[in-house]
Amino acid sequence: MKIVVSGKGGVGKTTIAGTLARVFASRGYSVIAVDSDPSMNLHTAIGVENPTPISHLKELINERAVIAPGMYSLNPRVDDIPERFSSVRDNLRLIVMGTVEQAGQGCLCPENTFLRALLRHLVLRRREMLILDTEAGVEHLGRSVARNFDLMLVVVEPGAKAISMANRLVELSGRLGIARVYGVANKVADEEQVRFIEEHLSVELLERVPYDSRVVEADIKNVPLVDLDDKSPALRSIVRLSEKIEGLVGSQLTPD
Ligand SMILES: Nc1ncnc2c1ncn2[C@@H]1O[C@H](COP(=O)(O)OP(=O)(O)OP(=O)(O)O)[C@@H](O)[C@H]1O
Numbered sequence: 001m002k003i004v005v006s007g008k009g010g011v012g013k014t015t016i017a018g019t020l021a022r023v024f025a026s027r028g029y030s031v032i033a034v035d036s037d038p039s040m041n042l043h044t045a046i047g048v049e050n051p052t053p054i055s056h057l058k059e060l061i062n063e064r065a066v067i068a069p070g071m072y073s074l075n076p077r078v079d080d081i082p083e084r085f086s087s088v089r090d091n092l093r094l095i096v097m098g099t100v101e102q103a104g105q106g107c108l109c110p111e112n113t114f115l116r117a118l119l120r121h122l123v124l125r126r127r128e129m130l131i132l133d134t135e136a137g138v139e140h141l142g143r144s145v146a147r148n149f150d151l152m153l154v155v156v157e158p159g160a161k162a163i164s165m166a167n168r169l170v171e172l173s174g175r176l177g178i179a180r181v182y183g184v185a186n187k188v189a190d191e192e193q194v195r196f197i198e199e200h201l202s203v204e205l206l207e208r209v210p211y212d213s214r215v216v217e218a219d220i221k222n223v224p225l226v227d228l229d230d231k232s233p234a235l236r237s238i239v240r241l242s243e244k245i246e247g248l249v250g251s252q253l254t255p256d
């Protein structure tokens with residue numbers, strides 16, 4: 001199953017993506033976590049070092065993706081990339097995209113072609129999960145890396161800006177052929193905030209993650225939330241989220 005995590009800046013995308021990755025790995029899934037945010041901090045939520053970012057592989061990309069000046073192969077060879085350029089821990093592999101130049105929507109630079117091919121190449125089988133953490137906002141949708149993903153989680157915190165960004169993401173996700181889109185409320189303090197989100201968000205909420213000072217503590221100590229302790233209410237909620245995602249797999253999102 002391929003999952004993309006998106007939302008406004010600072011809503012908790014990386015915390016949720018990284019924690020989900022670890023939770024799925026601990027339950028025996030083979031997980032590929034992909035960081036497409038140029039600030040490259042998914043590794044801290046997972047607890048591994050960053051591998052060489054794909055965008056640094058200029059020579060290799062040019063060799064494989066450029067046919068002639070200005071002409072790019074849509075099918076560059078990528079099969080060796082996950083093995084060579086990732087960090088590994090238990091059942092989990094982290095791939096980092098790095099900074100890809102963006103000449104507006106749908107930029108055709110070779111890095112983009114290469115990254116899209118890489119994500120397409122990672123066709124997953126049962127008990128495999130790909131979790132893509134994205135940069136804030138809608139820009140990444142223009143790069144089409146999440147095309148044909150099975151699930152988009154749009155993270156929202158209580159607030160009009162987060163909701164308006166989430167609704168834009170939902171609208172645009174349709175163009176990418178993403179099979180399902182759900183909201184995940186994060187940093188919620190009470191029922192009233194959940195109701196506010198439910199009233200204004202254009203998709204159903206799959207889970208509500210409470211505001212939890214342990215998330216901040218994990219951030220301060222620079223350790224993954226899953227390694228801090230198991231009493232974190234936010235962690236428990238993300239575990240529930242992972243179970244609901246499993247339920248979606250059960251209802252056959254991805255045929256094997
Ligand atoms: N449930 C929570 N309770 C308390 N704090 C949280 C919670 N979730 C995330 N945070 C805090 O919010 C901040 C932003 O979280 P995170 O980096 O995961 O968001 P992001 O959406 O990935 O941000 P960016 O857009 O910068 O990539 C962090 O300081 C994190 O510790």
Ligand SMILES: [Mg+2]
Pocket residue numbers: 013014015037134
């Ligand atoms: Mg982030």
